[in-house]
Amino acid sequence: xxxxxxxxxxxxxxxxxxxxxxxxxxxxxxxxxxxxxxxxxxxxxxxxxxxxxxxxxxxxxxxxxxxxxxxxxxxxxxxxxxxxxxxxxxxxxxxxxxxxxxxxxxxxxxxxxxxxxxxxxxxxxxxxxxxxxxxxxxxxxxxxxxxxxxxxxxxxxxxxxxx
Numbered sequence: 001x002x003x004x005x006x007x008x009x010x011x012x013x014x015x016x017x018x019x020x021x022x023x024x025x026x027x028x029x030x031x032x033x034x035x036x037x038x039x040x041x042x043x044x045x046x047x048x049x050x051x052x053x054x055x056x057x058x059x060x061x062x063x064x065x066x067x068x069x070x071x072x073x074x075x076x077x078x079x080x081x082x083x084x085x086x087x088x089x090x091x092x093x094x095x096x097x098x099x100x101x102x103x104x105x106x107x108x109x110x111x112x113x114x115x116x117x118x119x120x121x122x123x124x125x126x127x128x129x130x131x132x133x134x135x136x137x138x139x140x141x142x143x144x145x146x147x148x149x150x151x152x153x154x155x156x157x158x159x160x161x162x163x
Contacts, residue, residue: 001071006058006081009088014079016101017058017089034104036155040096041066052102059098060086067098110148117145129154 006014016035035055038047041063048054048070057071058079071078086094114120121139126132132154136147149156 001057001068001074001076001078003064004077004079006079006085006089009085013077014056014058014089016056017099018091035101036104038100038102039094039098041098043096044098044100045070047100047102052105055101055103057098057100058086058089060094063098113146113148119144119146121147123147123149123153123156125150125152127152127154132156 004013009018017037038044038052044054044057044067054071054074054076056077056079057067058081059067060083061080064078064080067078081089083093086097086099090099119139119142121135121144123132123135126135126149132149133156136156139147147156
């Protein structure tokens with residue numbers, strides 16, 4: 001990992017994190033670039049433990065001690081900024097202090113998933129990210145074998161990292 005101090009909110013180095021409050025922008029840009037954003041040290045640790053590959057991290061320096069052991073194996077930039085800098089970059093106050101851009105995994109073929117699945121949950125056009133996350137965590141606890149989402153459904157990638 002490489003520590004980089006961010007002084008310019010418009011820097012291309014932190015473009016993955018820019019204007020995160022615009023849900024329409026996220027739904028357009030993330031699938032094309034193959035990334036998703038995880039927020040909070042807990043979610044970042046869980047995503048790494050689940051095998052997701054981080055491409056960069058943006059956080060306040062105070063979170064570095066907690067995340068450093070998990071990020072050290074990766075040759076990625078760790079962008080440090082103060083709270084005002086994080087807000088200037090993302091467009092909102094980052095309450096949980098740390099964000100990470102992760103590479104999206106290749107999705108399994110639905111036919112292969114369904115061939116051995118006994119319990120399958122289908123989420124149709126649920127547009128609220130919080131609801132999708134809550135449903136995925138609930139069905140994981142209930143032992144579902146697969147969750148399929150329709151194209152207009154909110155992106156479940158971050159929720160999958162937490163499940």
